[in-house]
Amino acid sequence: MNQPGAIPLLSVKDLTLRFGGLYALNKINFEMHANESLGMIGPNGSGKSSFVNVLTGHFKPFSGEMQFAGQSMLGKSAHQLVGLGLCRTYQAVRVFGNLSVQRNIDTARLFFAEEGITEHQYAQYLDWLKLTPVLGKTAKDITLFEQRKLELMMRLVLKPKLIMLDEPVGGLATSEVSEMIQLLHELKAYSSVFVIEHTMRVIKELADRVVVLIAGEKIADGPPSQILSNQRVIKEYLGSAHA
Amino acid sequence: MKIKPLHALLTLALLVLPFLFKDNRFLGFILGITYLNIFWATGMNILYGFVGLMPLMFAAISGIAAYALLYFIAEWHINFWFALPVATLFASFIGVLLGLPSLRLKGFYFTLCSLIIQSTLTLAFIFFPKFTNGDTGINQISPPLWFGEPIKGYAFECMLALMAVVGIGVSYFVYQSNLGQRFVAIREDDVLAESLGINVVINRVVAFFIVSLYAALGGCFYATYIGFISPRSFDVLSSLNIWLFVAFGGKATIAGPVIGSILLAPLPFLLQSLEAYKDILSGVLIVLITLLMPGGIYGTYLAWRNANK
């Protein structure tokens, strides 16, 4: 799968996050390589969103080391991490609702100003995401699916190495979910993907490896098929011995 | 940067007006005051309209600049044109410091904090007479010299007209530039802006610096134009008044603050006899604008025009 000596795209060692006495994250360890796509699942309150917030500079970790493409991420704020190539989306779709779709994209392109993506790439992404017809509309007036695609477009123009997707299919109608999963497959060609979900449906089709988080601790890490049959996961997930 | 014919016409009008009122000192003076307020309102609009913060300490920054200018001129015996840049930069530096709370506070809490800063500084203006001559204020402020000749009357109004036009131009340039787009992104959703690579902290500091320049320059020219300043010229009511010009005209637009200033700034002078009504009128306008027409005149017009397009 990946050359043993290669520097991991993302490596997390003993990552711990504490709020008062409560451990939101307790000694999380894992690595991810550029050509892999990773998933993370966990029930409500398992620490998934805290994990994303720590990795993308919104929270400061209590202890532990985080490396992105070989560079330490400690002490870096969210906008600096974008410079390294690490972007994220939010669980609830988040766009500049009052601005037009075009202005939303232009705002994201501000980051690189001159040495951003080429016009060719820009047109290619736009066409692939089928956003051209809605460029003139105000962002809050387009469908949720189009808003999700706009979020992807705004990340792609940042030339990301890794995009952390927080529940990318949340709120979509069942037909749109399969279309989004297909899009996310194709997205892998442009950037590594890290998908956070509270169920396996999306992850088992996208991720090569899945990390399971429960009550702030990593209890499993392996391919989706292995996770689905892992007794501890089923037990923790479905409540007392039921399966 | 395309300049629409309307803007060119408006700019030309602003520049020509002083010649029309050359001899009528009363109307000329009102015109000068209106230009000053256009300059101030355009500056405050950058923070209130573009970045989405309501800085009630705006007048205090003007005050600091005006008092600093007079202090430098008096103590260091330098002329106006040397003292001006020093005073402006000094006040703008303090303006940026006063803006730092905006990095932690937003919305109401920031506005309340800016109100506290404004009240504190107004008290400071009263209680440090060594610099500000206290509550009685400073009068007989000599106007700036231009090759030995004091700039007075209509000449001053031309300078103020030029300053107002330059002020509008700079704010138009900022609005069109990448910096302006970053400001708008921060106003709309600063967390999203941060995760798109925008350094929210630095951009807010830059915004405060630019707005403080407007406040400071305005303060210095106000002092030398009116010839008298006191703590009351730079109190909370002055900040609120400038805010009203922006909100009444239409925030987050270029023309809004200009329209607001042109309509409201002359009123207190035109209604000379009804002096006390000034407060009541601006209070009523503040309430009506906030409750009924948050977009202001020009903003509501734009919304109406887009709706019918």
Added chain:
Amino acid sequence: MDSFLLLLASTVSTGLLLGAVFALVAAGVTIVYGCIWLPNASNGQFFLLSALVAWGLTSSYGLNSFTACLLVLIASVGLSLLFEKLLFRRLYNVPDRNISYFVITLGLTQIMSGIFSMTFAKWSDQFSLPPLVSGVTMIGPFPMTNNRILVLGIAYLSIALLFILLRYHPLGRALRAVFQNREAALLRGVDVHSIYKISFVLGSSIIYLGGLLYALAYSFDLTIAWTMSITAFAIMIVGGPGSVLGALVIGLVFGFTQAIVSNFTSPTVATFSYLIAMLLILLVKPNGLFLK
């Protein structure tokens, strides 16, 4: 020696009275903010309005202070209902309404100060109310007018009544419930919008009462309004927005500070210290000292 004792006595009595007035006004402001998210920047104008109207009734209509104050309090309920209906009800469902309310009340401040400067300012520049009761009694070695003792009594009785209402009466409990968890209160059957109305009337009435008590004890002028607004806000922020206990305790502390400070330097230094305290708390501990 006894001049020092006299000074001490007068400082304590001023501290007690100012403390009670500050506590009441701050409690009025914090109840309304906690319940409706309405930061009333014109609380000082309300405070001044009740004092001025009472002064008008006593001086030009010859009413005694007691009836004047009673009339003012009754009339104030009508005024509060009017303000609530015209200005504030419209924004109840707007999430971040506190900034709009703050600006509206700043506008209201300007309207009221304009009206005062055109009316009362023209009639006199110092105002006070005739004492409720005459005579002096000795408390140990210290003489104290009966009027001040009565005013102190009313002030602390009102604070006690307010506390009992909030702590034990179902209406007070409903008010606190709406503040702590608006939706849960609705699910338990609380008519939230009527609680908003009641809390605004209650909060404003307490501010009006504060104005009357102050006018009964001290002579005052129009500048008291803005100073009171800032002081009440400072107490609310330092005590914790929405915490009545915080408002009462910090109100007393600020009252004594004002009494002590104005014996040595000008009262403005006290206002200065409130501003600095408010600034620090806002930046360091936005929830204030009493709000967990």
Added chain:
Amino acid sequence: MLEIKDLTIRYGNFLAVNSVSISVGKGQITALIGPNGAGKSSIVRAIGGLNSFESGHLSFLNENLSNVKPHLRIVKGLSIVPEGRGLFPRMSVEENLMMGAYSLQNKALFQDLMDRNFALFPILKERRHQLVGTMSGGQQQMVAVAVGLMSDPRLCIFDEPSLGLAPIVIEQIGEALISLKKQELTVFLVEQNASLTTKVADEIYVLSAGEVKFHDTPANLMNNKEVLETFLSA
């Protein structure tokens, strides 16, 4: 007792609930299970009047709920313990219970209801003066259930009582629900935890992505592989 017909709820253009129909029979425990984000809480909030809904019909004791103001629905006998428990953190257990009885018409019942709740959850009697915000998750959940019962309701809706609770506490909540059924209280239990619901419920609806996928008795659902599959990876 409670009829939900073709309920559809949309936030902006996010379709949370898609023409869901559920009926809650008198004296029964009816359960609605599904992973979070399936739209369960939106349904409960619509019943409580906290959310508006795009289309559909809600009736309680065959009275259309849309004609009943949200704060008067509890007077009709419909008590809701919302997601997050709907408690008042800076009030004592006793004061929370008093708020529970805020809409109680017949005040004489108050003491009797208190005693019944203390019997159901003995721990609450010892800690009646403790601030609810300082109690553990499990204890807070017991207070929430008790508060829901203080208005002497005909139907009690519990939204995710098991959230964040240890398994043994969940058992206690389960036992409490069963003993409530014996006192002929109708319960509509909305849950993410399948094991709790299968033990206590008479009828179960499975919700996924805003649509009801299954409606059956717990026994049949248990050995229905497909339910498990959809539920786990819904």
